[in-house]
Amino acid sequence: MQQQQTDQDLIAEVLMGNTSAYSELVKRHQRFVFTLAIRFAKNREDAEEIAQDCFVKAYKALGTFKQTSKFSTWLYTITYTTAMSFLRKKRIDTQSIHGNENELELEGHKSDLSDNLAERKSTNKYLDEAISTLSNDDIAIVTLFYKGEQSLEEIAAALNMPANTVKVRLHRARARLKERLEFLLKDEVKELLWN
């Protein structure tokens, strides 16, 4: 049985000229990078662009990766900074047409919610909704901690903030999520009683 290569093995192969080894790294980390990107961007098209950009940047800078941390931690740092730059740029680009689009988006959102009531009843939908109310930093902290298997120290390094700050923010984000989920789930119970 062939033993699975570690991220470090694959990086070494890429640096020795075997570019195709990078596709294995992409396959391994694409789901998490994309999940993180979609949480920031709130739509699939932008998230896909951010995630692709992130992997290309990582490839270009692969030679500077010191391997003192996990590849995933380094990659998530790139994802975070790429997403923030993308959102900042997008905010500047769309500032002039912001008002009208917002109205349309809200209308669409409303009808979408009523049309897909059944779909909304899944807990994951509520969780996504609750997470989307958090700040970008808190979204990153919660996602990296619970889904990215990153320690508080690794998250601190990825987001360039002290580990204690990450701990406090995670605690507060959890409290906010709990409050929001309780509110959303209460509504769900009401809806079930009315139907």
Added chain:
Amino acid sequence: MELKDEELTRLLKGMEMEEPSMSFTRNVMEQIKLEKQPVALKTRVDNRIIYGIAAIFGAFIAGVFIYAIANSTVTYELPKVKIDLTGAVDKTLTPGFLTAFLFIDVVIALIYFDSILRRKKGKSLQ
């Protein structure tokens, strides 16, 4: 409706990951084909840099030596030859100059020492 801490943790740990489009990896690899092949930092920081630092260090010492010689007051008397370097040394090697000289030497030595440690660490990782 109250949510327990354990329930929240379970929900967060169980949240679903999003899946990018089927062509995601292919798109990334196509973009990568247009990029230059990455080079390991270890190969980039090669011995030439170390030799460069050593050369600068050597040149600096030689420069100070030449400067001291050039600024020395040499008196010559016939038939008796008398060379007096005491004043030159006192003038050139002032305490400030010596401190600066030693400081630069220490910085260069630290850079050199750091590069040695990095090389050792790199070898132990392999």
